Amino acid sequence: MLIFTGVNLDPDTVAKLAEIDNIVGIKEEAELNPKQVTAYVNVTPDDFIIYCGDDTMVSEAFAQGGAKRIGGVISGGAHLIGEQI
Numbered sequence: 001m002l003i004f005t006g007v008n009l010d011p012d013t014v015a016k017l018a019e020i021d022n023i024v025g026i027k028e029e030a031e032l033n034p035k036q037v038t039a040y041v042n043v044t045p046d047d048f049i050i051y052c053g054d055d056t057m058v059s060e061a062f063a064q065g066g067a068k069r070i071g072g073v074i075s076g077g078a079h080l081i082g083e084q085i
Contacts, residue, residue: 011039018044025049 009017009026017023028037028050037060040050 008033008036011036011043014040015043018048025051027051027053029053 014026017026025048026040028040037050037052044050
């Protein structure tokens with residue numbers, strides 16, 4: 001998660017966040033640590049959504065076991081061309 005926020009959430013932190021009722025998922029920027037998606041999938045419940053925030057990493061995220069868990073792609077341009085996306 002650290003490309004744009006400057007903060008990386010380790011899997012233990014994400015697991016704790018997933019226990020909070022009104023947190024249903026996260027947006028992951030996987031470019032600097034692409035294997036972290038697997039760790040998030042492994043420590044969160046099946047209904048916890050992981051959005052891929054890096055268009056170039058969608059295939060990698062699916063390959064890491066996110067096929068059933070990746071809620072979609074959150075594109076940086078979504079606010080500009082949201083209907084098209």
